[in-house]
Amino acid sequence: GDSVTQMEGPVTLSEEAFLTINCTYTATGYPSLFWYVQYPGEGLQLLLKATKADDKGSNKGFEATYRKETTSFHLEKGSVQVSDSAVYFCALSGVTGSGNTGKLIFGQGTTLQVKP
């Protein structure tokens, strides 16, 4: 079945460091791909998305490119801030002939801690 694998954490970085969180997926067809973020004490919220191969999603300085050939969707940010400390989840949503299934399959999450 469909699955998502992301790098294990925690990841600890100093402020202004470069961030990469790896994510690979297994899916039939062409899923939509997402990064969700869970800040302390808050609900999951969408960070960025990509719906087809070679699409680049971006938001708040974060970017991820949908790589079909490597089945990857790695999250990157050039300069992290303390406020980026959170848990990051890679996810996919399967697509059928009727469109997106609306069912998300998540990776296990990667905790990012940014120190001043």
Next chain:
Amino acid sequence: DAGVTQSPTHLIKTRGQQVTLRCSPKSGHDTVSWYQQALGQGPQFIFQYYEEEERQRGNFPDRFSGHQFPNYSSELNVNALLLGDSALYLCASSPDRVDTGELFFGEGSRLTVL
């Protein structure tokens, strides 16, 4: 505009008991999904409701059941609680014909089973 709201936020039950969790979707959304998030893990899909019917179901036993009301709000019921049911239960909503699969999540109900 209120987002997805869930209640209660925390609750403690003992093994064998039953629990009901509640969710009100974001305004304008008619599809509600429930996820279970164990500590340190990603959320796992339980089921999805649309037009008051269960439309999809994940790999969860029949002890997990749900309901959607005409106002699109939803309940998750878990019977015969096990220690392993301890988790954060997330409700997510979306408009049915969403093209991108984006879901809006509540903050969750944290269930502890003793």
